[in-house]
Amino acid sequence: xxxxxxxxxxxxxxxxxxxxxxxxxxxxxxxxxxxxxxxxxxxxxxxxxxxxxxxxxxxxxxxxxxxxxxxxxxxxxxxxxxxxxxxxxxxxxxxxxxxxxxxxxxxxxxxxxxxxxxxxxxxxxxxxxxxxxxxxxxxxxxxxxxxxxxxxxxxxxxxxxxxxxxxxxxxxxxxxxxxxxxxxxxxxxxxxxxxxxxxxxxxxxxxxxxxxxxxxxxxxxxxxxxxxxxxxxxxxxxxxxxxxxxxxxxxxxxxxxxxxxxxxxxxxxxxxxxxxxxxxxxxxxxxxxxxxxxxxxxxxxxxxxxxxxxxxxxxxxxxxxxxxxxxxxxxxxxxxxxxxxxxxxxxxxxxxxxxxxxxxxxxxxxxxxxxxxxxxxxxxxxxxxxxxxxxxxxxxxxxxxxxxxxxxxxxxxxxxxxxxxxxxxxxxxxxxxxxxxxxxxxxxxxxxxxxxxxxxxxxxxxxxxxxxxxxxxxxxxxxxxxxxxxxxxxxxxxxxxxxxxx
Amino acid sequence: xxxxxxxxxxxxxxxxxxxxxxxxxxxxxxxxxxxxxxxxxxxxxxxxxxxxxxxxxxxxxxxxxxxxxxxxxxxxxxxxxxxxxxxxxxxxxxxxxxxxxxxxxxxxxxxxxxxxxxxxxxxxxxxxxxxxxxxxxxxxxxxxxxxxxxxxxxxxxxxxxxxxxxxxxxxxxxxxxxxxxxxxxxxxxxxxxxxxxxxxxxxxxxxxxxxxxxxxxxxxxxxxxxxxxxxxxxxxxxxxxxxxxxxxxxxxxxxxxxxxxxxxxxxxxxxxxxxxxxxxxxxxxxxxxxxxxxxxxxxxxxxxxxxxxxxxxxxxxxxxxxxxxxxxxxxxxx
Numbered sequence: 001x002x003x004x005x006x007x008x009x010x011x012x013x014x015x016x017x018x019x020x021x022x023x024x025x026x027x028x029x030x031x032x033x034x035x036x037x038x039x040x041x042x043x044x045x046x047x048x049x050x051x052x053x054x055x056x057x058x059x060x061x062x063x064x065x066x067x068x069x070x071x072x073x074x075x076x077x078x079x080x081x082x083x084x085x086x087x088x089x090x091x092x093x094x095x096x097x098x099x100x101x102x103x104x105x106x107x108x109x110x111x112x113x114x115x116x117x118x119x120x121x122x123x124x125x126x127x128x129x130x131x132x133x134x135x136x137x138x139x140x141x142x143x144x145x146x147x148x149x150x151x152x153x154x155x156x157x158x159x160x161x162x163x164x165x166x167x168x169x170x171x172x173x174x175x176x177x178x179x180x181x182x183x184x185x186x187x188x189x190x191x192x193x194x195x196x197x198x199x200x201x202x203x204x205x206x207x208x209x210x211x212x213x214x215x216x217x218x219x220x221x222x223x224x225x226x227x228x229x230x231x232x233x234x235x236x237x238x239x240x241x242x243x244x245x246x247x248x249x250x251x252x253x254x255x256x257x258x259x260x261x262x263x264x265x266x267x268x269x270x271x272x273x274x275x276x277x278x279x280x281x282x283x284x285x286x287x288x289x290x291x292x293x294x295x296x297x298x299x300x301x302x303x304x305x306x307x308x309x310x311x312x313x314x315x316x317x318x319x320x321x322x323x324x325x326x327x328x329x330x331x332x333x334x335x336x337x338x339x340x341x342x343x344x345x346x347x348x349x350x351x352x353x354x355x356x357x358x359x360x361x362x363x364x365x366x367x368x369x370x371x372x373x374x375x376x377x378x379x380x381x382x383x384x385x386x387x388x389x390x391x392x393x394x395x396x397x398x399x400x401x402x403x404x405x406x407x408x409x410x411x412x413x414x415x416x417x418x419x420x421x422x423x424x425x426x427x428x429x430x431x432x433x434x435x436x437x438x439x440x441x442x443x444x445x446x447x448x449x450x451x452x453x454x455x456x457x458x459x460x461x462x463x464x465x466x467x468x469x470x471x472x473x474x475x476x477x478x479x480x481x482x483x484x485x486x487x488x489x490x491x492x493x494x495x496x497x498x499x500x501x502x
Numbered sequence: 503x504x505x506x507x508x509x510x511x512x513x514x515x516x517x518x519x520x521x522x523x524x525x526x527x528x529x530x531x532x533x534x535x536x537x538x539x540x541x542x543x544x545x546x547x548x549x550x551x552x553x554x555x556x557x558x559x560x561x562x563x564x565x566x567x568x569x570x571x572x573x574x575x576x577x578x579x580x581x582x583x584x585x586x587x588x589x590x591x592x593x594x595x596x597x598x599x600x601x602x603x604x605x606x607x608x609x610x611x612x613x614x615x616x617x618x619x620x621x622x623x624x625x626x627x628x629x630x631x632x633x634x635x636x637x638x639x640x641x642x643x644x645x646x647x648x649x650x651x652x653x654x655x656x657x658x659x660x661x662x663x664x665x666x667x668x669x670x671x672x673x674x675x676x677x678x679x680x681x682x683x684x685x686x687x688x689x690x691x692x693x694x695x696x697x698x699x700x701x702x703x704x705x706x707x708x709x710x711x712x713x714x715x716x717x718x719x720x721x722x723x724x725x726x727x728x729x730x731x732x733x734x735x736x737x738x739x740x741x742x743x744x745x746x747x748x749x750x751x752x753x754x755x756x757x758x759x760x761x762x763x764x765x766x767x768x769x770x771x772x773x774x775x776x777x778x779x780x781x782x783x784x785x786x787x788x789x790x791x792x793x794x795x796x797x798x799x800x801x802x803x804x805x806x807x808x809x810x811x812x813x814x815x816x817x818x819x820x821x822x823x824x825x826x827x828x829x830x831x832x833x834x835x836x
Contacts (some may be wrong), residue, residue, distance in 0.1 A: 334549075341712070
């Protein structure tokens with residue numbers, strides 16, 4: 001019981017409360033700027049907080065993490081540039097809403113739903129951490145591979161219009177993801193013996209270019225068009241809206257927690273999977289997906305914030321990071337003289353409850369900071385295009401450079417921006433390209449691990465799938481989703497939705 | 503083309519600021535960490551550098567520059583001005599770049615400021631494995647050829663060297679080597695049963711061992727480690743290992759060759775003092791690293807010996823792209 005009280009440590013020390021608040025506030029803005037990532041911020045903080053006590057250091061990091069995951073949605077909604085990879089899905093319906101003058105409403109829903117997702121994630125962390133981490137450990141390479149295939153099948157739901165173009169875009173993304181030295185054997189792939197290709201293509205540069213620059217280029221075509229006036233009357237979603245989306249948000253939060261808890265997958269994949277799930281289960285959205293459906297915001301935003309709690313599960317119970325940020329936090333705990341690992345929960349249970357408390361507080365701060373100042377933010381969209389377009393370029397260039405402090409990333413970003421512009425012009429969806437890049441490594445590495453583990457014997461590989469309940473479930477899901485996307489079915493769907501949207 | 507141009511411009515600007523070492527450091531020092539945030543190299547560098555900063559009286563801004571097994575960071579620092587304002591904070595890998603075909607530079611282009619610590623490899627197994635020590639594993643492999651999955655982190659990584667050692671000492675073992683991104687993910691896979699055994703760095707495995715989630719088989723050293731006194735040294739099972747041991751990955755801070763001697767001396771002194779700080783000593787101890795803190799000729803000798811032994815071991819196991827001979831790396835003892 002006494003250890004449980006550690007959950008309230010944060011409230012008894014105003015200094016800690018303040019640090020969580022500052023962290024969350026800073027996190028929202030770091031998350032909102034493409035290229036400035038939470039991972040980067042937290043790793044800088046390690047040196048910065050070196051001489052501090054462990055509680056204040058962790059408070060600040062937790063705040064930044066929670067705020068940053070949410071902050072990515074800001075620029076995604078307002079400018080169609082996801083501030084972080086986990087906000088890619090948010091841009092798909094958030095930006096169309098902003099174009100209709102509903103940016104305020106979109107941010108409102110996003111904030112409340114992020115809070116809800118974050119809350120579910122923390123709840124699972126607090127109540128079922130050992131159970132979930134045991135489950136996450138049972139994922140074998142073949143299961144990760146099946147999960148990646150499941151992700152690849154999202155191409156269907158991320159591409160509005162031609163499925164063939166969507167598949168092309170997805171395959172292109174996978175190819176981009178495999179450029180550089182192959183991480184398993186260090187053999188060069190698709191590098192054409194060029195020095196610049198050896199390190200691979202920065203995924204963030206591709207994302208910023210494809211979304212940011214191509215959007216700016218597209219807007220250049222009608223610079224003089226007057227921006228849509230933003231309605232800012234109903235920012236906080238009504239209780240009825242919340243209740244309506246409750247079942248969906250519970251489902252997508254669950255997806256978020258599990259994907260977040262799996263070592264090797266994080267909020268970005270969780271958000272995309274949740275988006276796809278929403279598209280599948282929502283029978284009659286008020287508006288079609290991709291044109292400003294509320295469900296298209298609810299799903300990814302609950303999932304990516306639920307993934308935060310999820311990522312802490314293996315970290316706290318086993319000392320295994322759930323994603324890149326928790327990996328750094330484990331390093332921070334080491335430096336502060338703790339030994340993160342399976343014994344941490346037993347040796348220092350206070351630490352666990354303290355983190356739960358800090359996360360909870362950060363979540364509340366996120367709600368407060370998220371809902372205030374929306375009015376000022378929506379003004380961004382109302383700015384004249386002659387101001388906003390150069391601003392997008394500036395933000396994109398700074399963001400791409402900041403990832404690795406490499407000028408070559410800026411060139412990649414601009415190149416992909418131009419490519420993205422032409423792809424949009426010819427009706428190639430950009431979502432699947434990013435999806436391909438994200439999933440490329442997961443699919444490639446785990447397929448090879450799985451088949452190497454079975455002595456490169458396909459028979460043994462399938463035997464493994466059939467004898468494991470988890471693999472069999474994932475395999476069945478892959479088959480079912482694949483069948484539901486057969487040409488006949490999708491043709492019918494396109495005809496149905498195509499009419500509704502034009 | 504452009505990066506070179508910019509580099510040249512920056513260099514031009516810097517020459518103006520290089521005065522004497524008397525006022526070194528007169529501006530921020532960049533510390534380029536070869537590996538990602540949260541990893542072993544990162545943890546070691548971020549915990550020793552603040553103590554070194556106190557001695558230096560300047561700021562070291564640390565930045566992770568990952569990619570191509572650390573070669574990107576190495577090339578970056580090698581191409582920077584040799585004025586002591588750009589430090590390379592790396593691990594052992596660059597000593598194998600040449601033979602593995604990963605690059606044409608290694609620490610030969612650098613002056614070691616301080617080789618801080620050395621890790622000890624340990625062979626660990628899934629907790630449900632049907633063997634309890636090294637001898638049991640060897641017997642099991644003999645009875646079940648091609649069934650045991652061993653974790654690896656790609657060519658040149660700690661597991662590949664330890665596996666090469668095992669193959670050399672015990673004769674070719676019929677194992678399945680499954681590659682992972684690093685020892686963290688591989689140890690996770692070990693606990694989940696995706697792999698059966700894994701040669702890891704002691705510090706990375708110790709918490710899992712303490713909790714009973716993974717089973718230690720043998721320490722790859724000449725004597726048991728004080729952190730895990732109950733785990734036998736591998737030499738107690740097979741004396742032949744003593745030819746190659748002690749061996750382990752290491753961490754060090756480097757500057758490009760050509761850096762003024764007095765700057766090198768100042769940095770070496772700062773890091774040597776930093777490495778003696780009780781907090782750092784304790785961190786190294788709790789993670790099972792052996793503190794070295796060597797510099798100058800001693801460090802050069804260590805690097806040469808390490809490179810000779812490891813490069814030839816990998817070459818004899820058929821894992822290298824180019825023979826060490828090509829690069830003038832002599833076979834140990836010759």
